[in-house]
Amino acid sequence: xxxxxxxxxxxxxxxxxxxxxxxxxxxxxxxxxxxxxxxxxxxxxxxxxxxxxxxxxxxxxxxxxxxxxxxxxxxxxxxxxxxxxxxxxxxxxxxxxxxxxxxxxxxxxxxxxxxxxxxxxxxxxxxxxxxxxxxxxxxxxxxxxxxxxxxxxxxxxxxxxxxxxxxxxxxxxxxxxxxxxxxxxxxxxxxxxxxxxxxxxxxxxxxxxxxxxxxxxxxxxxxxxxxxxxxxxxxxxxxxxxxxxxxxxxxxxxxx
Numbered sequence: 001x002x003x004x005x006x007x008x009x010x011x012x013x014x015x016x017x018x019x020x021x022x023x024x025x026x027x028x029x030x031x032x033x034x035x036x037x038x039x040x041x042x043x044x045x046x047x048x049x050x051x052x053x054x055x056x057x058x059x060x061x062x063x064x065x066x067x068x069x070x071x072x073x074x075x076x077x078x079x080x081x082x083x084x085x086x087x088x089x090x091x092x093x094x095x096x097x098x099x100x101x102x103x104x105x106x107x108x109x110x111x112x113x114x115x116x117x118x119x120x121x122x123x124x125x126x127x128x129x130x131x132x133x134x135x136x137x138x139x140x141x142x143x144x145x146x147x148x149x150x151x152x153x154x155x156x157x158x159x160x161x162x163x164x165x166x167x168x169x170x171x172x173x174x175x176x177x178x179x180x181x182x183x184x185x186x187x188x189x190x191x192x193x194x195x196x197x198x199x200x201x202x203x204x205x206x207x208x209x210x211x212x213x214x215x216x217x218x219x220x221x222x223x224x225x226x227x228x229x230x231x232x233x234x235x236x237x238x239x240x241x242x243x244x245x246x247x248x249x250x251x252x253x254x255x256x
């Protein structure tokens with residue numbers, strides 16, 4: 001089991017556009033995060049990636065399902081007024097959808113740069129306007145995320161362990177046993193740096209725990225001026241055990 005594909009997910013595809021990346025920490029969270037990802041993909045009309053690993057995918061767990069926790073949310077559909085434009089501009093960056101087969105709407109889609117109606121273009125002002133429109137989606141989503149809890153925290157203390165994905169369960173047990181704080185970002189793109197920084201107030205040491213060789217989350221955090229004091233990395237294809245992680249964290253404390 002590994003967590004080596006974070007940057008691949010961040011950059012998958014051509015050019016610059018919103019890729020929503022959600023990383024559940026266990027099987028139960030994966031159920032709810034999958035529903036959340038589907039709703040976001042539908043409403044923002046952009047790829048949503050549920051980033052898991054072998055440990056979660058091959059785990060077996062009973063889950064008490066709350067059907068009221070995630071509801072199917074409608075996308076932004078065309079109201080039938082005027083001439084349909086697949087890539088119409090508005091303040092959110094999200095255009096109304098119509099579907100092929102609607103006799104009132106001519107639906108055009110192209111992988112080339114285009115204008116509001118879907119006609120390909122190489123006009124510089126139209127290219128800039130459409131790129132800005134795509135980037136506006138992320139700004140709209142960040143506003144939504146700031147009204148939600150997108151970071152889990154467990155325990156307390158002035159040493160914070162930051163983890164994502166399947167290592168969270170092991171890190172939580174070790175943190176709670178040793179008086180540390182665990183911080184788990186559930187969404188990795190857009191990265192919730194505003195909430196992470198809030199939970200890091202009063203923390204004197206940050207330890208990032210990851211199942212990869214180069215500390216991908218730590219590198220992502222550094223881009224938002226959140227710097228790890230230590231990285232505990234494991235990349236032999238096996239998950240962390242409580243005993244080995246506890247020994248490594250206690251080893252860090254002993255060298256202070």
